[in-house]
Amino acid sequence: MRRNITCLVGTAAAVALLFGYDTSTAGPTRPTTVIASPATGVAGGAATGTAPSATSTGATTTGSATQAAVKTVTGEAADTRWGPVQVQISVSGGRITGVSVLQQPDGNGRDREINDYALPILKQATLSAQSANIDMISGATVTSEGYAQSLQSAIDQAGL
Amino acid sequence: MMITPVPARRFVEHVMGMPISLALRGRHAADERGGAAWAAAMDVLREVDEVFSTYRPDSVISRLSRGEISLAGCPPEVGEVLELGEAARADSGGAFDVWRGGSLDPSGVVKGWAAERAAIHLRELPDTDFCLSAGGDLVCRTLDPDAPPWQIGIEDPHDPDRLIDVVPMHTGAMATSGTARRGSHIVDARTGRPPVGSASVTVIGSSLTAVDIDATAAYALGPEAARWLRSRDHASALVIHTDRTATVVTRTSRAAA
Numbered sequence: 001m002r003r004n005i006t007c008l009v010g011t012a013a014a015v016a017l018l019f020g021y022d023t024s025t026a027g028p029t030r031p032t033t034v035i036a037s038p039a040t041g042v043a044g045g046a047a048t049g050t051a052p053s054a055t056s057t058g059a060t061t062t063g064s065a066t067q068a069a070v071k072t073v074t075g076e077a078a079d080t081r082w083g084p085v086q087v088q089i090s091v092s093g094g095r096i097t098g099v100s101v102l103q104q105p106d107g108n109g110r111d112r113e114i115n116d117y118a119l120p121i122l123k124q125a126t127l128s129a130q131s132a133n134i135d136m137i138s139g140a141t142v143t144s145e146g147y148a149q150s151l152q153s154a155i156d157q158a159g160l
Numbered sequence: 161m162m163i164t165p166v167p168a169r170r171f172v173e174h175v176m177g178m179p180i181s182l183a184l185r186g187r188h189a190a191d192e193r194g195g196a197a198w199a200a201a202m203d204v205l206r207e208v209d210e211v212f213s214t215y216r217p218d219s220v221i222s223r224l225s226r227g228e229i230s231l232a233g234c235p236p237e238v239g240e241v242l243e244l245g246e247a248a249r250a251d252s253g254g255a256f257d258v259w260r261g262g263s264l265d266p267s268g269v270v271k272g273w274a275a276e277r278a279a280i281h282l283r284e285l286p287d288t289d290f291c292l293s294a295g296g297d298l299v300c301r302t303l304d305p306d307a308p309p310w311q312i313g314i315e316d317p318h319d320p321d322r323l324i325d326v327v328p329m330h331t332g333a334m335a336t337s338g339t340a341r342r343g344s345h346i347v348d349a350r351t352g353r354p355p356v357g358s359a360s361v362t363v364i365g366s367s368l369t370a371v372d373i374d375a376t377a378a379y380a381l382g383p384e385a386a387r388w389l390r391s392r393d394h395a396s397a398l399v400i401h402t403d404r405t406a407t408v409v410t411r412t413s414r415a416a417a
Contacts, residue, residue, distance in 0.1 A: 139315025
């Protein structure tokens with residue numbers, strides 16, 4: 001469990017980096033709105049710990065939580081070239097399961113486009129659609145001709 | 161993985177030779193307004209097909225390609241698409257080009273661009289999340305940051321019945337380019353031949369128009385795909401090489417590069 005927490009902090013810092021790598025092109029200097037939000041548990045309140053206060057790494061982590069719980073880690077607002085951005089990631093079983101941007105700049109249209117991203121996390125083993133909950137498939141072979149036999153078709157059928 | 165997707169209402173129809181799949185969840189997922197938004201989105205795609213289809217000899221794009229009409233005689237969307245194509249050609253050093261051998265094929269631009277236009281109708285649904293896929297290129301929205309993200313599987317280009325990765329995405333766009341099992345093949349416009357080096361390229365960002373073009377351009381660039389993507393302004397990208405290795409490109413790796 002300790003190892004997982006360490007991993008979380010590192011990941012939160014990486015996500016903060018993701019949005020903060022290029023502040024030199026931010027144009028007019030804007031005040032950084034740092035919001036040290038407490039991390040909060042989600043997924044039906046399964047997470048038990050809440051740990052307010054931000055650390056100097058720019059990440060706030062939950063306290064102890066059950067292994068299976070989904071936890072959220074909220075980073076400090078980072079001053080990016082698009083303005084302040086605050087990222088929250090959801091973690092389950094030591095793995096990022098979601099990325100959300102809590103605070104996003106507004107002003108020009110470009111800013112509004114930068115709302116939420118996910119990172120590909122390459123798996124060592126491939127998954128079959130049956131072994132995980134998949135909503136949609138991104139792929140180059142998704143054509144009408146091949147649709148009937150496709151994973152996307154299986155997902156659509158399951159939900160229809 | 162403990163996340164269970166929220167049950168979603170699903171729609172599927174085919175247009176432009178590809179399946180269009182939609183998952184809706186939230187306030188208007190199950191009601192008439194949700195169904196009307198889906199119908200409006202499909203209308204957009206059918207209209208786009210009538211203008212841009214290279215398979216229809218009477219489409220605007222076919223007539224423009226044959227020189228029967230000028231750009232000035234085309235609807236304004238044609239100019240918009242050709243401008244996107246020209247920008248992609250310049251950005252990719254000519255590997256991506258809507259003009260090939262004197263004929264016009266803007267399909268590398270049109271797919272993502274059209275789905276983005278279709279999604280405008282879904283964005284108008286209040287308190288409703290969506291994930292819209294146009295033949296494997298998709299755009300998602302999640303309004304509540306505490307809601308579970310859409311789980312997007314990335315097809316294994318070496319075995320399309322399997323997934324190489326699953327990416328949780330609340331809001332954003334994802335496009336994958338590669339060699340289709342059947343159907344059109346992407347060529348490197350500099351050589352006129354299929355590119356070698358990449359099996360597939362997936363790009364994640366905020367605009368489906370942009371990530372679709374860049375996924376195709378990167379794929380066309382072959383072995384230069386990952387290096388080129390580092391110069392682009394997307395959230396992240398995944399290149400699966402023909403030797404089954406993978407390169408992940410993120411903002412962080414770009415910053416270090």
